[in-house]
Amino acid sequence: MASLVREQAGAADLVVLPELWTTGAFAYEEFATEAEPLDGPTCEAMAKAASDAGVWLHAGSIPERDPEGPLYNTSLVFSPSGELAAAYRKIHRFGFDKGEAVLMGAGEDLVTVRLPDTTVGLGTCYDLRFPELFRGLVDAGAETFVLPAGWPERRRAHWTLLARARAVENQAFVLACGTAGTHAGVPQAGHSIVVDPWGEVLAEAGPGEEILTVDFDPARVAATREQFPALKDRVLGLDRPGSRPRYRDGA
Numbered sequence: 001m002a003s004l005v006r007e008q009a010g011a012a013d014l015v016v017l018p019e020l021w022t023t024g025a026f027a028y029e030e031f032a033t034e035a036e037p038l039d040g041p042t043c044e045a046m047a048k049a050a051s052d053a054g055v056w057l058h059a060g061s062i063p064e065r066d067p068e069g070p071l072y073n074t075s076l077v078f079s080p081s082g083e084l085a086a087a088y089r090k091i092h093r094f095g096f097d098k099g100e101a102v103l104m105g106a107g108e109d110l111v112t113v114r115l116p117d118t119t120v121g122l123g124t125c126y127d128l129r130f131p132e133l134f135r136g137l138v139d140a141g142a143e144t145f146v147l148p149a150g151w152p153e154r155r156r157a158h159w160t161l162l163a164r165a166r167a168v169e170n171q172a173f174v175l176a177c178g179t180a181g182t183h184a185g186v187p188q189a190g191h192s193i194v195v196d197p198w199g200e201v202l203a204e205a206g207p208g209e210e211i212l213t214v215d216f217d218p219a220r221v222a223a224t225r226e227q228f229p230a231l232k233d234r235v236l237g238l239d240r241p242g243s244r245p246r247y248r249d250g251a
């Protein structure tokens with residue numbers, strides 16, 4: 001993975017990797033054996049790859065071992081000088097009563113990170129189904145969402161639909177990077193996708209392993225929000241701390 005990142009030197013400003021690529025999102029038995037702390041060998045290698053390539057690197061997520069807590073599914077962002085600029089512990093764990101949902105702890109913090117031209121809000125895979133997370137990230141200043149995933153092929157229609165929905169409703173870019181191949185018997189969707197703030201798909205990968213390259217202008221977020229200021233018309237603020245929605249039955 002580090003050599004693939006290094007190949008982007010001079011070609012990309014930001015490189016994005018998928019979810020749990022050291023194990024596979026469905027290789028549950030490997031989470032504990034492969035988990036490592038945020039100063040472990042994978043983070044070290046990714047920090048070095050980012051600085052060697054001189055790129056911002058969203059290094060996807062890894063199983064994080066917190067010496068004082070449970071495992072977490074943690075996404076990592078490194079600056080071009082190899083600093084860990086952000087770590088996001090996945091809030092919505094997938095699996096219902098098994099897998100990640102029982103093997104990992106839930107993150108509690110919404111995380112944004114300022115890149116030179118855009119503020120990035122972080123989400124991971126299953127998080128894509130929870131619009132309130134992304135609205136919270138918008139309230140924290142996010143203009144671009146970066147979302148590593150290990151999304152199964154059998155729900156690929158949801159992947160595309162939800163990536164576009166999160167882009168349209170938040171008037172933000174969505175950069176969603178998915179694993180390809182088959183992990184622990186689960187065929188992966190691939191189809192990494194980049195959606196613009198109007199909901200149009202700027203680029204989409206195929207089902208296999210691929211490097212998807214896209215040029216986008218972060219200034220389009222402010223322009224879209226100004227030209228079609230729907231975000232200003234939010235009324236209920238159900239997701240705002242202290243808000244008091246009123247519910248009543250019938251007339």
Ligand SMILES: NC(=O)CCC(=O)C(=O)O
Nearest residue numbers: 025094125126150152155
């Ligand atoms: N790794 C995941 O979070 C999988 C999510 C998924 O399969 C779904 O939302 O569907």
